[in-house]
Amino acid sequence: MANTTVERPAGDEFQSSELTDIYRLMLLIRRLEESVYRKFHEAKIGGYLHRYDGMEALVVGIIPQLRLPGDKVLCTYRDHAHALACGTSAKAIMAELMGRATGCALGKGGSMHLTDPDRGFLGGDGIVGGPVPISLGVGYALKYKGEGNICVCYFGDGAMNQGGVHEAFNMVGLYKLPVLYVLENNQYAMGTSVERSTGQPDFVLKAKAHGIEGEKVDGMDYFTVRDTVKRAIARIRETGEAYFLEMDCYRFVGHGIGDDNTKAWMTYRNEEEVNEWRQRDPLLRMRDTLEAKGLITPDEAERLDKEVREEVEEAVAFAEASPEPPLDSLYENVFS
Amino acid sequence: MANTTVERPAGDEFQSSELTDIYRLMLLIRRLEESVYRKFHEAKIGGYLHRYDGMEALVVGIIPQLRLPGDKVLCTYRDHAHALACGTSAKAIMAELMGRATGCALGKGGSMHLTDPDRGFLGGDGIVGGPVPISLGVGYALKYKGEGNICVCYFGDGAMNQGGVHEAFNMVGLYKLPVLYVLENNQYAMGTSVERSTGQPDFVLKAKAHGIEGEKVDGMDYFTVRDTVKRAIARIRETGEAYFLEMDCYRFVGHGIGDDNTKAWMTYRNEEEVNEWRQRDPLLRMRDTLEAKGLITPDEAERLDKEVREEVEEAVAFAEASPEPPLDSLYENVFS
Amino acid sequence: MATMRYQQALRLAMTEEMERDPNVFLCGEEVGQYQGTYRVSEGMLQKFGPMRVVDTPISEIGIAGLATGAAMTGLRPIAEFMTWSFALEAMDQLVNHAAKITYMSGGRITCPVVFRGPAGVGTQLSAQHSQSMESWYAHTPGFKVVLPAFPEDAKGLLKTAIRDNNPVIFMEHAGLYGLQGEVSEDPDFTVPFGKAAIRRTGTDITLVAYSRGVHLCLKAAETLAKEGIECEVIDLRTLVPLDMETVLTSVRKTHHAVCAQEEWRNVSFVSELSARIHEGAFDDLDAPVERVGGADVPMPYAKNLERAAIPTDNDVVAAVKRALA
Amino acid sequence: MATMRYQQALRLAMTEEMERDPNVFLCGEEVGQYQGTYRVSEGMLQKFGPMRVVDTPISEIGIAGLATGAAMTGLRPIAEFMTWSFALEAMDQLVNHAAKITYMSGGRITCPVVFRGPAGVGTQLSAQHSQSMESWYAHTPGFKVVLPAFPEDAKGLLKTAIRDNNPVIFMEHAGLYGLQGEVSEDPDFTVPFGKAAIRRTGTDITLVAYSRGVHLCLKAAETLAKEGIECEVIDLRTLVPLDMETVLTSVRKTHHAVCAQEEWRNVSFVSELSARIHEGAFDDLDAPVERVGGADVPMPYAKNLERAAIPTDNDVVAAVKRALA
Numbered sequence A, B: 001m002a003n004t005t006v007e008r009p010a011g012d013e014f015q016s017s018e019l020t021d022i023y024r025l026m027l028l029i030r031r032l033e034e035s036v037y038r039k040f041h042e043a044k045i046g047g048y049l050h051r052y053d054g055m056e057a058l059v060v061g062i063i064p065q066l067r068l069p070g071d072k073v074l075c076t077y078r079d080h081a082h083a084l085a086c087g088t089s090a091k092a093i094m095a096e097l098m099g100r101a102t103g104c105a106l107g108k109g110g111s112m113h114l115t116d117p118d119r120g121f122l123g124g125d126g127i128v129g130g131p132v133p134i135s136l137g138v139g140y141a142l143k144y145k146g147e148g149n150i151c152v153c154y155f156g157d158g159a160m161n162q163g164g165v166h167e168a169f170n171m172v173g174l175y176k177l178p179v180l181y182v183l184e185n186n187q188y189a190m191g192t193s194v195e196r197s198t199g200q201p202d203f204v205l206k207a208k209a210h211g212i213e214g215e216k217v218d219g220m221d222y223f224t225v226r227d228t229v230k231r232a233i234a235r236i237r238e239t240g241e242a243y244f245l246e247m248d249c250y251r252f253v254g255h256g257i258g259d260d261n262t263k264a265w266m267t268y269r270n271e272e273e274v275n276e277w278r279q280r281d282p283l284l285r286m287r288d289t290l291e292a293k294g295l296i297t298p299d300e301a302e303r304l305d306k307e308v309r310e311e312v313e314e315a316v317a318f319a320e321a322s323p324e325p326p327l328d329s330l331y332e333n334v335f336s
Numbered sequence C, D: 001m002a003t004m005r006y007q008q009a010l011r012l013a014m015t016e017e018m019e020r021d022p023n024v025f026l027c028g029e030e031v032g033q034y035q036g037t038y039r040v041s042e043g044m045l046q047k048f049g050p051m052r053v054v055d056t057p058i059s060e061i062g063i064a065g066l067a068t069g070a071a072m073t074g075l076r077p078i079a080e081f082m083t084w085s086f087a088l089e090a091m092d093q094l095v096n097h098a099a100k101i102t103y104m105s106g107g108r109i110t111c112p113v114v115f116r117g118p119a120g121v122g123t124q125l126s127a128q129h130s131q132s133m134e135s136w137y138a139h140t141p142g143f144k145v146v147l148p149a150f151p152e153d154a155k156g157l158l159k160t161a162i163r164d165n166n167p168v169i170f171m172e173h174a175g176l177y178g179l180q181g182e183v184s185e186d187p188d189f190t191v192p193f194g195k196a197a198i199r200r201t202g203t204d205i206t207l208v209a210y211s212r213g214v215h216l217c218l219k220a221a222e223t224l225a226k227e228g229i230e231c232e233v234i235d236l237r238t239l240v241p242l243d244m245e246t247v248l249t250s251v252r253k254t255h256h257a258v259c260a261q262e263e264w265r266n267v268s269f270v271s272e273l274s275a276r277i278h279e280g281a282f283d284d285l286d287a288p289v290e291r292v293g294g295a296d297v298p299m300p301y302a303k304n305l306e307r308a309a310i311p312t313d314n315d316v317v318a319a320v321k322r323a324l325a
């Protein structure tokens, strides 16, 4: 069905083939996280691990619209999905998570520090709010070079309470820099709900207070994200000014590998709430839409899933077969 | 004329005697700064020096309304006026500025670190924005003790761009703490005008973005400041919630002793502008009002000025006659 | 006496002090409803309520300001940093405010505040989550710096810290939270600052350490004992104030010393120890003081690299042999 | 060659590099329209325009992020801190970001950024404005740390810093801004990192210092020469990388050493120097290495106390006499 355009959803001028690619990417993200989780519990992966399950639309609805590597992407430690969307292979990611020399950061970064500058991915960041001051510099450099590129900077609802975010917002508003801010509002910062962490919950207002326009978006629906972002990116490229999107979403699993949604950690939310949000799973919604519109058949969907699972398994095999970093690399890369 | 109440300005239930006291305090602040300036150029005072000339209404319109020492005051390095208003003697201040053992901080703090906890004055702060995170803790302690006291925290327009200010505002908004924030908007942060330093110049909105209500006030008029603050303080004591006042004002002299309004330093403003603002000198406006209302005669005004100049001269004499701190005090007070 | 984990000992210290003194309160990220990231404050919110066990936003500057300002106003706050790495965000409030206010006010304002939380490395948390910076704090006048190595010290030193009238940097080691030990349950039991503990006596060489470094030294001492080398192991417990007398007395006896820590070695606390031992016991030393510390690199993620970056008891053994060679 | 002030040499270095490389730009508080708080960047806004000489709000985290992010994106920023004391506010961006990004990315991201500004004490600025913390930065892997003592080095080292592909901590001494000296006007003139300079040769004792400490040592050396004591004075110029070879070669010759700095002494760079000299030349030393540093107290305001807190050439003389006693 390639090249036949889809009528619904309105304003959609993407090719069906592109939509199946998007769906496949969502699947890949979900399956990779599931696999990563198992590998952690097999002690093949260490450190902290933060899964993106439930938030996929924020990545697949944005990053495929960028002109990488000219455009740049920054995000948090919850960064596996962003790397995949930027084009980093599952192999390079899985190898990084297993601390192998073939990892996208040579095994030195790990889960929180995936990076792939050749693809415009400037990496995850283990410090809450950390990417935002960096985005100020990236945005400044892009304006300085004047090639019309933009920076997309993801960060969490908890990060809105970091002073550095406000310093950077103010300077980005002052200098008028081409940055798209994506607030991954998954309702919680670890165990702290938005209401328990802010004196005023309207995040868009916090951006406006620094001279950055923005709006709130349903982050659980691919098409809504994609269409809003399309407008936002066009606006940024045209005006050169930053824009802020608060994306309403939810993480289906615990904050990190340590917070496993088990009873013990259910101090801040309950199963009912999680299940309610799971009804809005962006992955299932996407599949339903594609099937409803006849862009994909149940068999094709199954085939895609199988294909993706294989890709993830290959990545695991690749990583496990890869060597650890040589010991003398310990002292390499401290300086360029 | 004690005990005869004044009709104008409206809403004024202060005694005329109190108004002359206020005027005398304004005079004392101005004369002290003038004297301090001379003493610096006689090399009797060192370090940084930041004068309050032109901003007196912000101090005399607020601090006399407090219940010291239960209420607490925090401010910036531009703190001589605040100390005087809290009741620290000109002697103790001048001695501190000359680095004498009789200074309010034993000569260890200097101009930027005047302090007088017994009078509720928790001090100046040399770090831009620094007092605001501290005010969060002071406000928390006051709420914790539940004695109905409040904290007044002064800071500058340039400080609004410090991340710590935003972290603290958000937490003060979240915890609902009894703090009155007074933004001393004197239009410039050193050589940087407000427009050149912020992405969005409505400071009240910046406070609201964190859940703190507030308003903008003419900080050049004592009565306006006093009456607005009276309402604000009543509101804070009643609701226990913070309030934010942006006080529009101007510093008649340079930023610090190094920036002397001389041509060389007039890179960011011009004489016309300074002179325009000088037309609104809160000291002269106060005197005019008092004379117009017959609360003070020109002779009385002159007498007051003479009295104040003598008080300052005594302070200078006291400081010059005071010993330097003993050398072995160098290692004292590192720990309590 | 009761057997408990290092982590429980910390909780007991905070609980006892909060029961004793209504001005003591705890604040930090996830200390309350979440029961503490490392469960150190488990149950405390339920026991003391939200005014005294305060969940904060992710705002380290705010947390430091909250604690410092409250201390300046007569309370005795305990501020938890989720890990000490995040205290970097609050460095101005810590160094330019908490550490200096007493001095700048000529002693008129006291600042009785404890900043505590986990430090230490070893679970592949990579570069941004693997630094403790005790050398920085020890370098800065105005802080007392405390790093317990055992459960009993965790309790006794934390109680002393809470009762101290000054800003105390209290660094726990995440890798020691599970360590079991005998701990006094006497609410009056405290451990004084500035008194090192001799954890093992020996005649051939003095091993000086703190926090997890002490455990490396004890393990090394065992290994070396089998070879007939008797190590004296000194646990400093507090870096500020520092008990050099115990160290120098030992070195004058053994004529050799190794100083060990987990943190980066360059310009660090073991550098200071080395300098002071040479200054204080130069003529008694038969060999230069050896230093053991972490590799001077940002912490790598890969398990094998991380292992190579962290000092082990074997590194201490090797240093001892160099010293005695 | 031309005679100019330390401050002018810095301006010349920045100007030459900005003319040479369009990717170099300067940002910081008051660097542009105000002409620089200490006039270091005077005239540069007029010369290079607002895109390359960027006035910032009072937002140190923002300044550090601006510079670090721009460096990660291919530019070569120079970020000025109005004084190094204010860099405390940006510590997370400096330490957890600028210093680590290259390592965390396995070398795939480079971060060519210079953080510069005045440090140093002596004009009664009191506690919050009187700290440089070079010991902190030297402790932290990922930074190069540079502290010029003379105008020619100010120029040559700053040019090297701007051309370096790594984060460079470049500390100027406010008290040296007015110092006159001969400076090469050759735009290709640079001073390499990691090469100490012997400022005076001598046979009796080695004095090791950097920044203003070098001037204390030179003054002390003159005084001591009158008494027949010949000091060799070494100016390290860069603390990271560190040229220990020059230091140890000298100490093996003189058998005595004094290390001097202005900063607090406890757990500081002179502690590291002392440790390394003892480790590297123990058998050549006739006496323990002496350390001279600032008093370990927050800087007091009063002139007499401040004077007592800052090391002088007399303190160096005294240390030399202790060492030679």
Ligand SMILES: Cc1ncc(C[n+]2csc(CCOP(=O)(O)OP(=O)(O)O)c2C)c(N)n1
Pocket (backbone or CB within 6 Å): A076, A078, A126, A127, A128, A155, A156, A157, A158, A159, A160, A184, A186, A188, A189, A190, A255, C029, C058, C060, C082, C086, C089
């Ligand atoms: C400055 C800092 N403080 C604390 C932490 C510990 N921490 C890691 S993730 C996290 C929660 C962040 O929540 P949010 O910003 O909403 O992002 P999310 O995890 O929900 O995607 C915290 C407190 C940190 N990494 N950095």
Ligand SMILES: Cc1ncc(C[n+]2csc(CCOP(=O)(O)OP(=O)(O)O)c2C)c(N)n1
Pocket (backbone or CB within 6 Å): B076, B078, B126, B127, B128, B155, B156, B157, B158, B159, B160, B184, B186, B188, B189, B190, B255, D029, D058, D060, D082, D086, D089
């Ligand atoms: C964190 C920090 N950065 C920079 C400085 C240097 N500095 C001192 S005062 C000042 C200007 C502050 O302006 P504003 O906040 O408007 O207060 P004003 O001086 O106008 O009263 C600056 C940049 C400082 N003291 N602290």
Ligand SMILES: [Mg+2]
Pocket (backbone or CB within 6 Å): A156, A157, A158, A184, A185, A186, A187, A188, A189, A190
């Ligand atoms: Mg969140």
Ligand SMILES: [Mg+2]
Pocket (backbone or CB within 6 Å): B156, B157, B158, B184, B185, B186, B187, B188, B189, B190
């Ligand atoms: Mg101002």
